Amino acid sequence: MVLTTALAGLIMVFLLGSLRPVNMGAIALVAAFLLCSLNGIATGDVLDEFPVSLLITLVGVTFLFGIAKSNGTIDWLVRLAMSAVRGRKQLMPWIVFLTATALAAIGAASPAAVAIVAPIGIAFAVKHGTSPLLNGLMAVNGAAAGSFSPVGVLGTIALGAAAAHGLTIDPLVLFGATFGFNAIVALGTVVVFRNHGISALEQTDAPPDGAGIGGAVATRTRPETRVRVEQVVTLTGILSMVVAVTGFGVDTGVASLSVAVLLALLFGKTAQSGATSIAWPVVLLVCGIVTYISVMEQLGVVEALGQGVTAVGAPLVAALVLCLIGGVVSAFASTTGILGALVPLSAPLLLSGHIDATALLAALCVSSSVVDASPFSTNGALIVANVPEHQRTATYRVLLLWGAALIIVAPLAGWGMLVVLF
Secondary structure (H helix, E strand, O other): OHHHHHHHHHHHHHHHHHHOOOOHHHHHHHHHHHHHHHOOOOHHHHHHOOOHHHHHHHHHHHHHHHHHHHOOHHHHHHHHHHHHOOOOHHHHHHHHHHHHHHHHHOOOOHHHHHHHHHHHHHHHHHHHOOOHHHHHHHHHHHHHHHOOOOOOHHHHHHHHHHHHOOOOOOHHHHHHHHHHHHHHHHHHHHHHHOOOOHHHHHHHOOOOOOEOOOOOEOOOOOOOOOOOHHHHHHHHHHHHHHHHHHHHOOOHHHHHHHHHHHHHHHOHHHHHHHHOOOOHHHHHHHHHHHHHHHHHHHOOHHHHHHHHHHOOOOHHHHHHHHHHHHHHHHOOOOHHHHHHHHHHHHHHHHHOOOOOHHHHHHHHHHHHHHHHHOOOOHHHHHHHHHOOHHHHHHHHHHHHHHHHHHHHHHHHHHHHHHHHOO
């Protein structure tokens, strides 16, 4: 009964949010309270599920990079990136991919890598008339490709959970398999989205007066080679955030918000323009949906789905069901959380010897991480929040369709390539 009610409520949230002019996140929050009331859960328990960390991350990152756009720092970084690719704009998505991969592989959390790389890649696309959505997605793909290294956050979690259940996993094979799969996804992403939004950008997003993205207007009106003091301080702040997040494990939201507030105190004029880049409707939408999914987890809906897998007699079918569960849940909730739940659920199947343990774990990892392009995932939300304001609605809809496709395609492809053919 709880499972049916929870799933029906989720469907209603999507229907009402699509058919009526009401923020879907607000509807999801109300639905979460109703679901808890029907199951005897106190209001305070619902509030405990609200993703405060995600809210701070979205606000902090968009505020920081809004300031950087407003004072011209992002334009300077875009010119630097253009110099690096020697005018070959088509290489930029792959630079975005590899940079995000490197950051995630050395220990940055996936949202942290995306938060660092995606805004710069999107700004580059806006500046040079290429697809901002493509560069944003390549940052997400790159972060997923690097996250399962032996020292990556998700790789450490997956390997640790497997070891705790007596499973022997080859870490290099796991990393190679997940990286290779995400590289294939990245190639497909380039093919599908390389021309997305370019005509609109050429008409509205690259005016000669130096207008920035996200509604903020750059203070510079012509190309400059000299870097101003404010830009040096801003760049130092961004680099400090990168070091704090990747080297010292500081929360991405806390680090970015701290730097943004410091810059706002030092340079109040551009901070006012930068504050308009905070995507509050996106914050409400994502946090509302994540809260509802967290309530579903608290009610044991995900666990019930996992227990249903144990009733499946055929090992290959059971493996596919696990991959599909990972894809569906991770598209709306924490990839870290679902991996922590899926490995114990799949332990009996992994220990049975019917399926190679490393292959199935790799399939579970890619199924749960590739779908982070969903607009309800932190990474997907960061893309929506950083594209030009007038493109956010269209970007959200495209990511919703892309995420829905990946929920099915990624688990099927991961299962087929890594489990059936391994």
